[in-house]
Amino acid sequence: MIKDIVLKIIEEKPNCCDDCITKIGDFKSRQQVNKRCNKLVEKGFIFREKNKCIICENLKITNIITSSGVNELNTLEEKKKDKRSAVLEKENFGRFNINFEFKWNSLFEDENLEFLFPIDLNKEAKKKHSSPSVYRWILINPEGKKLQDVYIGEASELTRRIYNYLKPGESQKTNSRLNKLFTELLNLGYNISLQKLSFKPFYLGEYEINENSLENKLTRRFVEHMMASYYLNAGYNLINA
Incomplete structure (x- = not known):
């Protein structure tokens, strides 16, 4: 899947460098893209040369x-079309059940020191x-009770997202809003804790979703919105907006 995305970007942006492909594809790291590009060279799908990048110049x-x-790419697109056609011909309605087992894990500087804002x-x-993640900030009052x-x-x-919360840029409205709110609560004696979501693999129909799937932005947002909806319906106050 990553290989296909990289190849599509190269087709649309010829003479682009690995750094720019990483940014466009929202990949985890440049090394990840470099590895895929070298494999594409081995298969004869691309070639690499020293040149001026069309994006960063x-x-x-x-x-x-x-x-x-x-x-x-044309072969892959035809396969996708055939698969979509087969699904559409098979059923106009679908249904899947989600069995989602999850756990929130606090972040630690070391074995005994929990990460707390700021x-x-x-x-x-x-x-x-550093991996793609779904996370939550929780507010703990001076008595040690979670709000x-x-x-x-x-x-x-x-x-990188944590850094943006600690030092938000002028255009980062959400990061700035939360930084201000967290700072005010700290002055009142609150603790602000960050936790990372872990979960067992689950299925959407025949498709497995696991923690590696969070590399895909749509999948991360799906899990994020699913958890936000869960806590909203459980009576929590979401401070997302």
């Missing part, structure tokens, strides 16, 4: 699709929690 190793790569994570913790106020979000790279 820097002199880098860029990627150009070959005729074999174009044929591969302390930044150390290097080791940043590396550990009914939570914020549930998603991020392609959790550690």
Whole structure:
């Protein structure tokens, strides 16, 4: 799937570098894209050369699709069309049951030190929690009781999102709003804790969704909205908006 997305980006943006492909595809890391590009070269679907990137305009190793790569994309698209047609012909209505087992895990600087706003994570913790994630902020009052106020979000790279909460940019309205709210609550003696969602693989019909699936932005948002809806119906006050 990642290979197909990378190949499609290269077709649409010839002479683009790995860094720009990473940004466009919202991938976890540049290394992930570089690995896929090298495999595409081995299969003859693209070739790489030092050139000016069409997007960032820097002199880098860029990627150009070959005729074999174009044929591969056309074949993939035909397969998708055939699969969609088969599904549509088979049924106009569908149904799936979700058996979703999940757990919220606090983030730790080390074995004994829990991460609390506004302390930044150390290097080791940043590396550990850099993966795509669904997360929640919880507010704990001075008596140590968790409030009914939570914020549930998603991020392609959790550690980068944490940094944006700690040091929001001028255009980051949600990050700035929460930073202000959390700072005010800290002054009143509250603790602000961040937790990361883990869950067992589950199925949407015949399709398995697992934690690796969170690399896809639509899947992350699906899980995020499912959890937000769950807590909203459970009587929690969501401070997402």
